[in-house]
Amino acid sequence: MRFDFILNSLKGDYSLSSKICDDIPKMRNKDLREIFCSDKTKYKLEKIRTIEGVTYINDSNSTNANSLWYALNEMPNHGKNIILIAGGITDNLDYSFIKEEDTKNIKAFISFGTNNQKLEERIETLDIPIYKSDNLKKIIEFTRDFAKKGDIVLFSPGAASFNMFDNFEERGKQFERIVKSL
Numbered sequence: 001m002r003f004d005f006i007l008n009s010l011k012g013d014y015s016l017s018s019k020i021c022d023d024i025p026k027m028r029n030k031d032l033r034e035i036f037c038s039d040k041t042k043y044k045l046e047k048i049r050t051i052e053g054v055t056y057i058n059d060s061n062s063t064n065a066n067s068l069w070y071a072l073n074e075m076p077n078h079g080k081n082i083i084l085i086a087g088g089i090t091d092n093l094d095y096s097f098i099k100e101e102d103t104k105n106i107k108a109f110i111s112f113g114t115n116n117q118k119l120e121e122r123i124e125t126l127d128i129p130i131y132k133s134d135n136l137k138k139i140i141e142f143t144r145d146f147a148k149k150g151d152i153v154l155f156s157p158g159a160a161s162f163n164m165f166d167n168f169e170e171r172g173k174q175f176e177r178i179v180k181s182l
Contacts, residue, residue, distance in 0.1 A: 043172030045074060045156075048179045053149030056140075056179045059156035060172030062086075065093045068158025072102050080107040081151045083143050087116035088159030095122040095158070103128060107151065110139050115163055134164070140178045 043060035059071045075082055082105045095118055109123045111132045133139050143153045155175050165171040
């Protein structure tokens, strides 16, 4: 028996999923353990490293507009200090529900990939500077020079990445590897 309906109701609520894992360590149902306690939580708002006061967060597991919205709303409110790296295959995604208040802390948006029209159009309406690149290493090097102490570099694609990576895990590993090499 699959429990996909439970997983769908928790979309974006990573903390609840983690609490269930912590509170019920002896789950007997294999499907429930897979849903709540697998490595699927890897690369969900995971702090990779802080360099000279700049924190790098890997949210590569963000593969849709809802998870991007969730990541933006989980960031601390310290003024315009978030450099958002997002993008991927956005053709069938709706970003219209992301409002100005959700993006008030974004200092800059880096459009990552080659198929980001919908996400870029939404960000353009919010008066946020947009930079574009399809090279993750160059993006991270740019953020190293652009970011100031207290900034957060948030890698939360909000889209699938099949045009550049096999899956979110590969995308997340590459981000983590590059950041750790700085």
